[in-house]
Amino acid sequence: MCRNIKTLYNFDPPATDEEIQAAALQFVRKLSGFNTPSKANEDAFQLAIGEVTEAARKLLGSLVTNAEPRNREVEIERARLRNAKRFGNGSE
Known part of the structure; x- marks a missing residue:
């Protein structure tokens, strides 16, 4: 269940209300x-x-960081690669 909760902090654009509520629901x-x-x-x-x-x-809203905001597309690709490495690419 909680695997669906994703990091919402320090993204550009910021997390939406829908993303925050979905995490709260999970x-x-x-x-x-x-x-x-x-x-x-x-x-x-x-x-x-x-x-x-x-x-x-x-x-x-209250957290602070000096790090550059993360790019959603880059993070999605990283997660896809991690999953492919962990579970295989599904073509076997």
């Missing part, structure tokens, strides 16, 4: 053990997603 799913909560837990689940999203937004 985090809450991992903590709760629910992919989809029951009706009885839906309100608590949604509240937690909102609170984690806001905390993540505050964190990303």
